[in-house]
Amino acid sequence: MRKFTSIVLLILFNWLFHQTALAQNEKTVVVPLPSVDDFSKGNDGWSFGLGFGIEYESAYEGSDEFGFEVQPAGAVQWRNGNDTFYWAGEALGWRGLRSDTWLLEAAIAFDEGREEGDSDDGYLNGLGDQEEGTEIVLQARRALDDNWRNWLISRIVTGDNGNLGLFGIGHRFGVQNDGTGSDLSFVVVFHDSEYANNGFGITAAQSIASGLDETQLSGGLRSFALDYTYRYYLNNNWQIFGEAFYERFSSEIENSPIARSNFEAEVSVGFIYLF
Template structure:
């Protein structure tokens, strides 16, 4: 089973791949692993459903492959922090037609699909960073939020997917990010097991915004001056397990670790260059 698209969930400046749209794209026959028609509670719920009032709406949501749910993300307070926090994460995704999908981070439009390759345009946002997120950031000032425009090229080969993406932030850091990675997934009974690895590159604007320290910032914060240049910013490894509890309910657990590299790793802003995280979510597929 190839993974079509990853949803990037942000906790402040931290980025975590949650792949909600993978759940949305699963057909009912696959997600239901076994038949649920003979289960008592499910049959009663189906009999009590008011088709006249809600049937049409549910059908439209089903056609759009809508997924809604909530998750809890355990992650560093900011990229490079050694302090952690738990944040609630909304999980919303919808596939509109064959080529458009939308979620809490933005819009994706597939322009071309041929011989396993998919070329897509993406639009979303970057949350930036608030110096009030941590006492370690005091004096550095805020990094404003900005819009993100990008493109993604992927190639599906059986259960594996290889991808490359580029994203430009308009406003905020005015930075450019490039990402290369691969994912693999396997279904066993009612479980979907997935794993992936990726490398993220950043330009001078992004690196200076998030990891550089100007002379004025140094005076205010007490951190030494530092120039952060373009290059490989981080390498990430993640794995997840999705349990198909019923025809509509899914439970997902995901864990990952990122390793800051190069000028990001050496920045005085970074307290720990190893960035672990975990996500637990429950979603409902219409």
């Protein structure tokens, strides 16, 4: 009897494992990249994910202060075939798959800016608070092989605070086609002088108020960056995600008095419930 029960349990376990593998290999997302939020589960129409993430990150760009912060996560999405319109946090946008190899995206987003109080140690005192800015984000990914194992990425950000562009390459780990697993991208980032000075420049008035040296930056190379994303379904509704981000600044930014560190970093983990 025990032997029979063991055989039944073994068959049941193998069946469940096989069904899980089939579910993971079924393509239910527009592109199988963990770094692209897709809550549609293969269905057209509305989808909604809501959750939160715990982030450990730099207090501001160039800061050597780190801290924890709880942030909302998720999005409202409407899918029609290979096109998805979404509202995620402070971004409203569209993404679409073309010819199975091009993922195009356009969004309007808001940059929260920087406040003097972001530095607990007072390193931003006298620099004033930066106002929120509106940004237009245009992005394209080009698959280099079948099933989006490797891809090229480019992004242009233009808005109230200047212009930024990045170019790089990405790789997806795992065999899942449902948007779970993990991926890693490496990019080179450029900015114009307006964007550079908005983050790391110091005007004459700010210099007098803060005691920091007046600093004017030129455009050009900003940084090199790595971004790792992980996503996994705990069950049909609950999803766990994680991200690790590292950005190494160029020598010009390092020389700014605002940059007390030559890098920015962030690690986050969170949960999303899919309705």
